Amino acid sequence: MRDIVTSFGAWVQTRCDKDPESARRWLATGYRAKKLQLQLAPGRGVNRAAQMAAVQTMDSMIAPLVHPEKAAMASLFLPCEPLLALGLHPYSCEGFGCFLSGTQAEQSFLQYAESEGLPETFCSYHKAFIGAAEKGLMPRPRFILNTTLACDANMLTFRRLAEHFDVPQFVVDVPYAADQGAVDYVAGQLRQMVAFLEQHTGKKLDQDLLEETVARSVRSLANYDRYLTRKADKLLLGEATGEMFSAFALHNLLGSRETEAYTLRCLEEVEKAPPARGVRLLWLHTIPFWMEPLHSALDFNPQAQIVGCDMCYEGILPQFSKDPYEAMAQRVVYSPFNGPVSRRIERAIQVARQVKADGAIWFCHWGCKHTLGGAQLGKETMERAGIPTLVLDGDGCDRSHGGEGQLATRLEAFVEMLKAEQGERA
Numbered sequence: 001m002r003d004i005v006t007s008f009g010a011w012v013q014t015r016c017d018k019d020p021e022s023a024r025r026w027l028a029t030g031y032r033a034k035k036l037q038l039q040l041a042p043g044r045g046v047n048r049a050a051q052m053a054a055v056q057t058m059d060s061m062i063a064p065l066v067h068p069e070k071a072a073m074a075s076l077f078l079p080c081e082p083l084l085a086l087g088l089h090p091y092s093c094e095g096f097g098c099f100l101s102g103t104q105a106e107q108s109f110l111q112y113a114e115s116e117g118l119p120e121t122f123c124s125y126h127k128a129f130i131g132a133a134e135k136g137l138m139p140r141p142r143f144i145l146n147t148t149l150a151c152d153a154n155m156l157t158f159r160r161l162a163e164h165f166d167v168p169q170f171v172v173d174v175p176y177a178a179d180q181g182a183v184d185y186v187a188g189q190l191r192q193m194v195a196f197l198e199q200h201t202g203k204k205l206d207q208d209l210l211e212e213t214v215a216r217s218v219r220s221l222a223n224y225d226r227y228l229t230r231k232a233d234k235l236l237l238g239e240a241t242g243e244m245f246s247a248f249a250l251h252n253l254l255g256s257r258e259t260e261a262y263t264l265r266c267l268e269e270v271e272k273a274p275p276a277r278g279v280r281l282l283w284l285h286t287i288p289f290w291m292e293p294l295h296s297a298l299d300f301n302p303q304a305q306i307v308g309c310d311m312c313y314e315g316i317l318p319q320f321s322k323d324p325y326e327a328m329a330q331r332v333v334y335s336p337f338n339g340p341v342s343r344r345i346e347r348a349i350q351v352a353r354q355v356k357a358d359g360a361i362w363f364c365h366w367g368c369k370h371t372l373g374g375a376q377l378g379k380e381t382m383e384r385a386g387i388p389t390l391v392l393d394g395d396g397c398d399r400s401h402g403g404e405g406q407l408a409t410r411l412e413a414f415v416e417m418l419k420a421e422q423g424e425r426a
Contacts, residue, residue, distance in 0.1 A: 049269045079328035110400070285396075
């Protein structure tokens with residue numbers, strides 16, 4: 001299977017040099033084939049909830065390739081409920097960065113982006129997408145919408161893409177402070193964003209439909225929060241890749257009927273799961289799913305599992321406003337990715353206790369200054385709270401950075417240490 005993927009990725013890159021639109025059609029065909037495989041033969045051990053998230057994410061990648069006239073590019077933390085209510089497809093720059101890497105088609109686009117002036121230290125998810133867009137593989141969206149949260153690459157990436165595609169752009173500025181004043185400010189901008197969407201689509205947004213869509217978001221996040229709590233005493237095996245599928249379902253696709261169905265299925269799956277055992281890990285930041293040692297160590301392994309990821313739980317709040325604009329604004333303003341890194345660390349400690357994690361892994365994705373800068377503070381604070389923490393360096397997207405061997409050695413040693421501690425407590 002990996003040989004097929006490698007060959008397909010190489011073909012897409014080569015074909016893009018000659019005929020980008022043809023390469024795009026091939027990419028869409030490959031993603032359709034993967035979706036069919038996920039639907040009919042997801043693999044041994046894949047539970048129904050994980051399968052749903054994977055299929056939903058595949059659909060979200062296929063739609064902009066096939067129907068770019070209905071696609072609105074949206075950054076990861078942008079509330080997408082207004083897009084869904086208007087029948088638009090959220091078009092994810094970060095998502096395609098992940099998928100190009102998963103297709104093993106990222107290298108030529110990364111190299112092209114660097115040849116066009118982007119530094120090596122720039123986020124590889126953004127860089128791969130920019131290279132693919134500027135080489136013609138990625139289609140032109142209707143417009144671009146992004147927040148200033150949480151990546152400093154956002155401001156450069158989406159402005160550059162708006163200029164390249166020659167499309168309108170709307171930026172939601174998220175204040176650093178997390179308070180009601182910031183919520184009011186962002187809610188006002190979201191109302192302006194809706195006016196922007198109505199202007200550029202020629203459609204009037206149905207406010208009742210928006211309220212219904214945001215209400216689904218609130219229910220979905222509440223379901224996922226209950227799922228994490230119930231997961232604390234259960235053994236629910238899966239793939240590391242599954243956490244990234246969940247992250248897309250709970251961000252760009254949050255508010256959809258499919259995401260709510262996914263979270264309800266999570267609750268069903270966890271109820272019938274056996275009692276917890278093995279080492280339980282909380283993962284912080286993106287997951288380098290292309291690294292084979294990671295899969296060998298954590299995929300469907302009853303001895304060691306990822307039981308939570310901050311890319312998935314970051315939108316959960318104790319309660320939301322009844323006003324849809326204020327509710328969407330609260331999710332952005334009070335995100336642990338907003339403000340000082342101490343907020344992200346405090347939230348990680350809360351969730352580690354919620355899911356009964358034995359330890360945490362803080363993954364320093366190359367190019368992510370927020371995560372890199374907070375790593376040592378995160379490790380020290382979490383360990384003072386009784387949560388052993390391993391800091392791993394690597395790249396979530398770019399294979400050329402390597403590091404698989406070191407990652408495997410350190411991860412295995414960390415898991416063995418946690419096993420020994422479990423034995424001492426028993």
